[in-house]
Amino acid sequence: MGIIFNIQEYAVNDGEGIRTTVFLKGCPLKCDWCSNPEGQLPYPEIFQNKELCIKCYKCLEICKCKSITISPEGYPEFSRDNFKNCKEKECIEECIKNGLKEIGYEISAKKLFNKIKSNYLFYRNSNGGITLSGGEPFIQPEFVREILTLAKENGFSIGVETCGYFSYENVKDFIDDFDFFYFDIKTLNAEKHKDCTGLDNTVIINNFKKLCVNSAEKITVSIPLIQDFNADKNSITEIISFCKENNVNKARLLAYHNLGISKYEALGRKYKKEFAFISKDESESLKNLFIENGIQCTIE
C-alpha cells in the first residue's frame, strides 16, 4: 500500500509524450516556496475551502472526537491531530457545500496501476507513460518498486521526480531501472538549504552522485528559481559545475510563483515567506548560463 494525493492525466510537462503523473504524499523537506503543501505530510489531511463555507456548523455538531472549534472569524477550525486519528470523518459527509475534503488516500500499487493502465493507447502513440511525483516518491520505496515493476512488465515508460532526500539503501536495487529522473538541486550551499527547506543537502548531494554512476544521462536537474536564494549567477554557476562533474547535461528551471498560497490556508498552515517574482529576462539569462556550458535547459 502507498499513499497518494492526486493522479493527473494528460500531464504534458513531466517528460516525453502524454503522461499520467501520480503524486505521492509525504516529503522530508519543507521548502518555503513549496506550491504543493498537500504533498508534504505522509497521511490524509482535511482540506478546508473557506470560500464555500456558510458557517452552518453542521460539521461541528456531528463531530464526536471534538476536533472542531470556531475560529475568531467564525469558521470551523480543525485540530489536525485529532482529525488524523478520527475513524468516522463524518464532518466531510455532513458539509453540503462541499467545503471539506479529505486529501490523500491509500491505494495498492496494483489498483493504482490498473487505473492508469487504461490509458495505454495514449502512451503508445506518444511515447508517453507514467511519472511519479510528489511529495517525495522514494520515501515509499516498496510502493514505488511495485509500480515500477508493473510498468516495466507492461512496457510502459516510467520516470520520477525526486527532491533527492531519501535513503539510497532502500532503492538501490531498482532505482536505475527508471527511464528518466527529474532531480531537484536547490542549492549547493548547505546552510542556505537547511534554512529554506528544513534540512541540509548532504544526503541529496550524495544520492545524486550515486545515481549518476549509472544513470547520469537519464537525469534532468530541476531547479526552482528563488529570489535571494539561488536565482543569481554564482549559485547557478555552482550547480552547473556540479552537473558537469557528474556528467549530467540536462536542466529545467521553474520560476517561483505563489499560486499555492491558498492551499496553505486550507490545510491550516502558514505560508512562511513570499519571495519576489523572477522576471523573464532574469530567468532567460540564467538559462543561457547553462546553454553556454553545454547543458540543455528549459524554463517552465
Added chain:
Amino acid sequence: MESQEKDFSPREVKGSPSTERIKFMRERYLSEPLIIDSEYINLYTKAHKNTDGKNVLERRAECHAYALENLTTSIKYPEPFVGSKTRFVRGAIPYCNYASQYIIREFNNEEHEAQDKVTDLGTGGGIAKAKELSQSGDYEFFSGKFLLSKEDKKELKECAEYWLGKSMQDVGDDLWKKVFEKAGYIENGWKAVLYTAPHDPAPEGRYVLDFETALNEGFESIINRMRNLIKETVVTDYESAEKIYFWRAGIRVLEATINWANNYAKAARAEAGKTNDKDKKLELLQIAERCENVPAKRPKDFREAMQSFWFIYLAGHIEGAQLGYSPGRFDRYMYPFYKADKEKGIISDIEVLELLEALRVKMTEIEYVASFSWEGLGSGNLYQNMILGGTDEHGRRGDNELSKLILQSAINCQTTQPTLSIWYEDTLSDEFLLKAVECVKTGCGFPAWFNLKVYIQHELEKSKLPLQTIRKYAAMGGCTEPTLEGMSYGVVQAGFINHMKIFEFALNGGTDPRTGIEFDKTKIPENYEELKETYKFHLRNAIANWQRYWNYAMAAHRQVCNLIYSSVLIRDCIGRGKSLDDGGAIVNGTPTTLSTGLVNVANSLAAVKKLNDLNEIREACNKNWEGFEKLRKKALGAPKWGNNDDFADEIYSELFESYCGYVSENKNYLGVPYDPSMLAISTHTPFGKVCGASPEGRYAGEPLCDGVTSPYPGTDVNGPISVLLSAGKIDHTKIRGGLHNMKFHPTVLKGVEGSKKLLQLIRSYFGYPGFQLQFNIVDSDMLKDAQLHPENYRDLIVRVAGFSAFFVELSKSIQDQVIQRTEHSI
C-alpha cells in the same frame, strides 16, 4: 460556437489580415449592422403571382430565376471577386415562401413561440449598432437584432401576407394538423419544449453541391446536357413527362445564374467607367471579364475559379433558406486550378492567401433570419463547413499546399465563417497537422477534428456505395454531420429532441411536470429498471412522432420549396430526371434525427441505480433538492459518465444503442431509414431551462450537457483522458455526426511540443475509434466567465511550473493572478 463579435484575446498564435484590402473588408464587416433585405422575396413573390397554373417544378424555378436575374447587383470594392446575397454587407433575406407566420407575428408584436421565452440572443457588435440606428427613426428593429427600412417593411409585410396559407409551413400545417393522428402530441411537444420550435423558416442545408462538375464543366455544357436529354426522351407516362419538366426547370435556373453573373459583369464595367483610379479601373475590368466567362464556362485560372466558385456557391445560398449549407472539400476541387497557375508561375501564394482571406470575409457576411428561437439556438451561425485533408479515392494523403494556405488564411483573417474541419487520417502530413494546431491555438475554436475511418464505416453500412467514392467525396454538411459531397440529399430535419424532458415524462407517469400536459400515460416507476424501461418507451414514441410529423412537412416542402438549382448540381438528379425531393440524389439516407441531453439521462439513471430509493429522489427533484441537500451530495457522488467508470458508461452505451435503434425504425420522406445523430448547437441551454431538477444532482433550469459525449460540466473529475476513454466506449460508427468539446488552458499546448501532444491525443482517441474532437483554448475572458459560472468550468486545469489545480478551486485572488498570466505570459 463563438458569437460573431467576439474579440480575440492575446494567444500564442495571433494573426492579422495579410493585406490592407482584407483588413479593410474585415473591418467593414465588423462595423456594419444587420439588415433585412426584402428585394429577393419581393421579386420572387411577384413571379409567383404570375405563374399560377405552371408545373410545380417549373414554377419554383421561374420564381427563383426571375428574382435572381433582377436582383440589384452590389459591387463592394475592393473585394477581389464579386457577388452578394443582398444589397447590404450584412443583409438577410426573409424567406416568406418557407414560413411567414413568424414574420407577421413579429409585425404584430405578438407573443413569440413558447421557446422564445427561454432563448437568449447575443447583443454585441453589429447587433448593438442596429439598435442604435433604429433609434434614428428611418429604420425599425426586427426580430431582436435586424434593421428594417420603411420601404422594405411595406414590401415584406405584403409578401408575408401573400404567403399566408401558401408557404411551406402553412401547406404542411394544413396537412399534418388535419390528418396526422399524433398532431396533438407534436403541438404539446412544442409547448413543453420536448422539441425545438418548428424548423420551417430555415430548414435547408447540411449538403454540399457538386462543385467539381459545376466548375470544370461550366453551366453552358450542363444546360446542353439537359437539352439533349429532353430531345432524347420519349414521353410515355407521368414519370417521363415529369423528367422533361425537371430539366426545363433546371435549364431555366442555370440560365438565370449566368444572367446574374453577367449583370455583375455589366455593373463592374459601369463602375470602372466611373473611376479615374487606374488600378481600380483595371481590377474592375478584370472582374467584369471573369463574370462574363464564369460560371458559364470552365475557369481559365485560379482567380477565375474563385469567382466561379463564389457564384456557384452563392446562388444555392440564395435559392433556399439555408443553415449548414457548406463548401465541402474546397482544398481538393480547387487544387487543380491552384496547381496549374503555380506551375505556370502566374500566381503567388501571397496572392492566393489574399483571395482565401477575402473568401472568409464574404462567407461571414452572409446572414440569415429565422424564427427568433432558432437564431438563438444557432447563435446566428450559418455553419458553413469547409473540410480539409482526408484522402483521395485511393486512400492516399489528401492534404496539399492549398490546404495549408486555407488554414493560414483562417489564422490571419479571424472571422467566424467558414468553420474549418479536418478529416483526420494518419497519413496527413506533419506540416499540415501542425498548421492546423496552430490555427486551434488562435482560440477561434476550429478546425474541428473528424475521424474519417469512422465515417467511412458508417457510410459503407448505410449507403453501400463503393469505398473509393466515399473516400473521395466525404465532406461535412453543417456543423458536425458528414455527407457525401455533390451526391447527397440535404440533411433536412425537424430539429432536436429533448432527452431530459422525456426522462421527466418517465419519472412522472407520462406528464410534463412544468406544464401539466399529459403525453402517453405510463405507470409511475418504482425502481431503476422500471424507470429505464419507461424512459425508453417514451423515447421511442417521441422519436417516431417527430419523424412522422416531419415527413408531412417534407411533402409540403416538395410542393413549395423543392430546390431546383441545387438539384441540378447534385448527382444524379439530371441523369434520373428527378429533383432532390423526388429522390434524384444518389444518397437519400442523410436526413437525421437529432437530440440533446442523453448524458444527463444516463447520469440520472446511474444515480437512481446507486442510491436505490427512487421515491425519495423523485420527491427531492420535485422540490428542487430543497431540504434534500445531503441526498444531493450523495447523488452528485454517484458514478458519472466521463470518468471511465463502467457503472455509468454502460448505462450510457445502452441508451445510446436504444436511441440509434429507435431512430432507424422509421423511414424518411424519401423512403430510407432515418439516421441517428446527436449534437447540441445551443439547445442545451433552453432545453435545460424547462426541465426540473434531475437525479444526477442538477438543479431545475440548469443547462444540459452539450455534445454527444461531452460530460456534464464538473462531473468528469478524473481528467481529460478518462473522458475520452468513456467516449471511446460507444460505437461511433452508428451515428452520422456527433461532437466532443475539450477546454484547454494555453499552457497545456505551449510550443511545438504542446502541438505534437495535442495531435497524439487526437490520434489516440481516434484509435478507439472516437469520431470528433474540438478544442476551446481558454482565454482571459473565459476565465472571468469561469469566476462567475464555476459550474461550467469544473474541469479546467491550470498548470504553472510544477503546480496544477482546477481553476475553479483556486481562491479568487489566485484566480485573478492566473487570469493576468493568461493575458501576458504567452
